């Protein structure tokens with residue numbers, strides 16, 4: 001069963017996406033324990049997607065109308081012409097790298113339109129968790145790169161995660177995000193009693 005780790009900090013520009021990608025490569029390519037890694041880009045800024053597959057392949061992916069994390073969040077949204085086009089769960093996964101010996105990285109890409117999901121977030125918080133349950137048997141580690149503000153995406157990440165990893169820059173404004181995150185996790189636990197992700201480094205693990 002895959003272990004799922006979300007990289008979250010309410011403060012922006014602290015290195016969430018950079019660390020997500022570097023951890024993915026580390027887990028996938030470290031020679032003693034090659035892992036199958038899935039990176040989930042949960043940020044409408046889609047930095048992790050471009051970081052992993054490059055600008056050109058990313059643009060081609062959009063032209064090819066590849067389903068993305070947006071389709072996962074909007075799969076039940078009705079439009080005037082009916083539901084958003086259905087998709088096969090495997091079609092959302094982009095193969096990024098295969099490492100001899102068994103390691104590899106796949107990506108669930110993001111796109112700018114994901115921010116539209118914030119306009120109508122009701123009852124969407126379980127969709128990521130449900131999707132990941134369908135594919136998690138293929139992976140050892142799932143890394144979720146989160147956006148810098150609290151929203152339905154943060155709740156989705158908490159619901160899908162075993163661990164929360166909080167990158168922090170050693171500077172004042174960056175550390176202000178920490179108590180916010182602790183209180184956000186406390187609120188989450190009160191509301192969603194069944195799920196209890198562990199804050200990495202807190203001594204809970």
Ligand SMILES: Nc1ncnc2c1ncn2[C@@H]1O[C@H](COP(=O)(O)OP(=O)(O)OP(=O)(O)O)[C@@H](O)[C@H]1O
Nearest residue numbers: 011012013014015016017018019043045047147148
């Ligand atoms: N360890 C590091 N040392 C120096 N620069 C870094 C380091 N990690 C990340 N950066 C740089 O800091 C900037 C912010 O990094 P990154 O985009 O990963 O942060 P983020 O937390 O994901 O931002 P956002 O909140 O916008 O999603 C980038 O320009 C990145 O190249």
Ligand SMILES: [Mg+2]
Nearest residue numbers: 016017043047
């Ligand atoms: Mg980022």
